[in-house]
Structure formats: C-alpha cells, structure tokens
Amino acid sequence: MPKRILVPLEGTSASEAVLPIVAHATGGVGATLRLLHVAPVPHNLVSASGRVIAYADQVMGRVDAEWLSYLGRVAATLHDTATECIVRFGDPAREIVAEAEAWGAELIAMTDRPGRVWWRRLRRVGEAVSRKVRIPVLLYRTR
Numbered sequence: 001m002p003k004r005i006l007v008p009l010e011g012t013s014a015s016e017a018v019l020p021i022v023a024h025a026t027g028g029v030g031a032t033l034r035l036l037h038v039a040p041v042p043h044n045l046v047s048a049s050g051r052v053i054a055y056a057d058q059v060m061g062r063v064d065a066e067w068l069s070y071l072g073r074v075a076a077t078l079h080d081t082a083t084e085c086i087v088r089f090g091d092p093a094r095e096i097v098a099e100a101e102a103w104g105a106e107l108i109a110m111t112d113r114p115g116r117v118w119w120r121r122l123r124r125v126g127e128a129v130s131r132k133v134r135i136p137v138l139l140y141r142t143r
Helices: 016-024 056-076 091-102 117-132
Strands: 004-008 032-039 053-054 082-089 107-112 137-141
Touching: 004 016, 004 091, 016 032, 016 107, 032 056, 032 091, 056 082, 056 117, 082 091, 091 107, 091 117, 107 117, 117 137
Parallel strands: 004 032, 004 107, 032 082, 107 137
Antiparallel strands: none
C-alpha cells in the first residue's frame, strides 16, 4: 500500500469524493494524504485609472490562506488519517506532477466525474498527469 498519497482538490464536494475511499484503504498502514490545491498565478489588481490596488504577492498570500483554510477543514474530516495541506500556483497538471515528484508521492488520487463541463478540465488534467509521472494515478469516477 502506498504511504504517500497526493490528492488534488478543486474546492468542491465532487472533487472530495475520492477521499473516503483513499482514507479507508490507507487506514492503519501509516499512510499520509497530502491535500493539494493548484490555483492560477495571480496578477496585480489594477483600478480603471491604472493604479495598483493589490500586488500579485499580496493576492497570492490571500489566496494561499483561503485555500489552506479549506484544505484544513477537509483534513479535519479525515479523523484517523495523517494529512498535510499545500497550495501551489500555476498550471494544474504541471504543478501536480511537480508536487508529486518533490514530495516523493507513491500514488496520485483524483476524482473524475463524466458529463460535467467543469470536470472535463479535470479529466484532461488527470490524463496529462498520468502521462507525465511514473507512479500510479487513480482517477475515481463518480456518477
């Protein structure tokens, strides 16, 4: 059984559907789930008059805090499972692969929900990730 499992989440209950399965399968074996969210790279916020309202690093800090809060709430629901939370910025497929390699993940577990427009993007991300890594990628399909 893999001991390091990376679980990318998009902030929806549908993307969290894989968590009970992975948490149950890893129960009692000392595995760690690393919950990951990949956000778009922020840009400076500029007013209509051209004045900078917020710099990109300020926006990045706010976005990071918001997503870490969400991931922490999700982790709290996984009672007997060791969890870690991380937010990365950039292209989802590229950042998932980079995080898996940097952390030494042994499995990437993602939800795939057919027929939904917003999940087509996740399916493309899942397929791109599976082509770029040498570890198993679990694409859990919900109905």
